Amino acid sequence: xxxxxxxxxxMFVQEKxxxxxxxxxxTSDQSYGLFWYKQPSSGEMIFLIYQGSYDEQNATEGxxxxxxxxxxxxxxxxISASQLGDSAMYFCAMREGQGGGGNKLTxxxxxxxxxxx
Amino acid sequence: NAGVxxxxxxxxxKTGQSMTLQCAQDMNHEYMSWYRQDPGMGLRxxxxxxxxxxxxxxxxxxxxxxxxxxxxxxxxxxxSAAPSQTSVYFxxxxxxxxxxxxxxxxxGTRLSIL
Numbered sequence: 001x002x003x004x005x006x007x008x009x010x011m012f013v014q015e016k017x018x019x020x021x022x023x024x025x026x027t028s029d030q031s032y033g034l035f036w037y038k039q040p041s042s043g044e045m046i047f048l049i050y051q052g053s054y055d056e057q058n059a060t061e062g063x064x065x066x067x068x069x070x071x072x073x074x075x076x077x078x079i080s081a082s083q084l085g086d087s088a089m090y091f092c093a094m095r096e097g098q099g100g101g102g103n104k105l106t107x108x109x110x111x112x113x114x115x116x117x
Numbered sequence: 118n119a120g121v122x123x124x125x126x127x128x129x130x131k132t133g134q135s136m137t138l139q140c141a142q143d144m145n146h147e148y149m150s151w152y153r154q155d156p157g158m159g160l161r162x163x164x165x166x167x168x169x170x171x172x173x174x175x176x177x178x179x180x181x182x183x184x185x186x187x188x189x190x191x192x193x194x195x196x197s198a199a200p201s202q203t204s205v206y207f208x209x210x211x212x213x214x215x216x217x218x219x220x221x222x223x224x225g226t227r228l229s230i231l
Contacts, residue, residue, distance in 0.1 A: 004159075033217060035219055035220075037222075043205070043224065043225050043227075044222065044224050044225070045160075045207060045209075045222035045225075047219035047220075047221075050217060050219060052217055091159060091160070093160075103148050103150075103211045103218075103220060104150070104162055104165060104175065105150075105152075105160070105162070105220060106162075107152075107159035107160040107161070108159055109157060109158060109159045110159055
């Protein structure tokens with residue numbers, strides 16, 4: 001079974017609108033972390049936002065917020081006021097356990113976001 | 118502020134050749150890892166290290182070797198390159214003591230095996 005599932009291969013959004021990128025995960029660990037990374041066409045991986053399994057509040061970083069629904073095992077990324085520069089591939093990733101075995105990440109297959117005028 | 122530095126950025130090899138992808142970080146991070154990125158498959162973990170002298174296998178380790186003699190460096194070796202190893206390779210590092218910190222990625226090495 002997939003540990004991280006991103007069901008939207010591609011998404012379109014108009015500039016200045018909000019968009020939600022879906023991510024569901026599967027783990028039996030009580031302690032885990034969820035990360036979102038952005039990969040523009042230039043290829044680098046850019047960290048956006050983190051949510052810990054014990055965090056009671058949804059994480060926010062500027063225009064990025066994470067809609068964390070623990071019971072549903074979902075960690076959707078919300079981008080508000082989309083900009084042309086947000087056009088990129090977005091990856092959801094999970095770290096399982098406390099990290100003692102290494103901060104290993106399992107990645108989803110990504111969602112390609114295109115922001116249109 | 119260099120962060121994670123990968124060399125080379127591009128490389129073309131013939132089947133059967135060997136090579137080493139270099140990775141260095143200047144953040145004194147204990148944890149380092151190698152991922153490969155293939156179309157439609159996201160990033161997959163090849164090998165990782167939790168400190169100098171300690172390495173372990175990830176999801177797709179076959180055909181690759183690693184070593185960690187210093188905190189700063191974590192080279193990835195392809196012993197006998199195969200076309201299936203054509204991919205983009207990313208090195209990443211993070212503070213092992215605080216697993217809530219994100220992994221910092223290098224800019225990647227685009228490797229083609231002919």
